[in-house]
Amino acid sequence: MHGRAVLGFLEGMSGPVDAEDLAQETLLQAFRRIGTFATGTDFRAWLLTIAYHARVHALRRKRALVAQDFAVLASVPAPAAATEGTGLEAAVRSGLAALPEDQKTVVLLRLGQGLSHAEIARITGTEEATVRWRLFRARRVLQKLLKEWAPIGKGSGT
């Protein structure tokens, strides 16, 4: 149940191929660190914290590897981009993929997993206000996509 939530989050963050690997890594890490889970707290949030750190770690490693061994990487084919879902969904996922990492994280945790700002702040090690601000900026991009595909009537502020 929670494993699927982890996989869904990681798929949004890194695409389907890397997500499977990172989800396995997250579950293994959870198994190794199960003693650190505080009883009475949210198990799903704990798992998502591990998943978030696994993703950050993988990204750092990827960047270091690209810098060090670009020649080898350039010779192997890149994974195919995720293009599943309806036109609108593909557009939203593509827009999401183009977002900066920090904004993508809060969008997926808030809208994808339904976590509170406080929980997201704990997972990402930031302030709630920062989470809110990142979500605000990400939404501006996603709103534009939604308007293009499925216009939603909207009032204007004063």
Place this chain on the structure above:
Amino acid sequence: MNCEEAQVYLEGCGAGPPDDGAVAEHLRQCTACAQYAASLAAENRILEEMLSRPPSEAQWQRVKAGFNGRMALELAWRGRRLQAVWAVAAAAAVVLCLGAGFLAYRHLRPDGGKELVSGRAPSRSGGPASQAPNSLASGLARLQEEVRSKQVLDELEQLQIVFREAGDADGRSVAEDAELYVERILSLDGSHPEQASEILAGIKAAGIHGRVQKVKESIADDAPAPLRASLELAAATLDKAIFLGTEK
């Protein structure tokens, strides 16, 4: 609170009523912002529906299968490590008992045990510990030395990274499994040939060598030389280990 502040707040929220009292109050008084909040809520519902969609069953099953395989290897590896820890603890206990016995003996003997200390150590040529290492033990030591000197584990680590970057889940999984088996080879103790032989035979039974060969054959002819060399090294290491395990 003015409209701009309320709207910035609302855009930073998900679906549901605002959890800030001042914003809620503003929405009650400002029709435009209330409409804006309603349209945001509609957008949120669309986004939430898309982004909270669970992964496909096939994808989840692949993750589960991969996780189970890695867990099984990890548990086997932990079990072996635990055995090694117990073996060291038992050896330490024996040494301590022998030391305490010797001290007690010296204390009780009228000559303080001088004869025992100055005398020649009793010959232990017939004991098992002084036996020349059997072929498996010496072969294993050579293989372990080779694994260390050729940095096979590092090579396998690099292979995993390259396969991961290439999106080759099978190649990556084979490299990960091969790494675990090479780690197990390094953990083997040549002074327990039966146990070592059993584990080496297990490597053969697991079919990892065949999987490495398959990956080696599947990569394109123009694949980078280091990639091919790392696979060759992994295959050769596993080949030698299997040979040791089946050698009579």
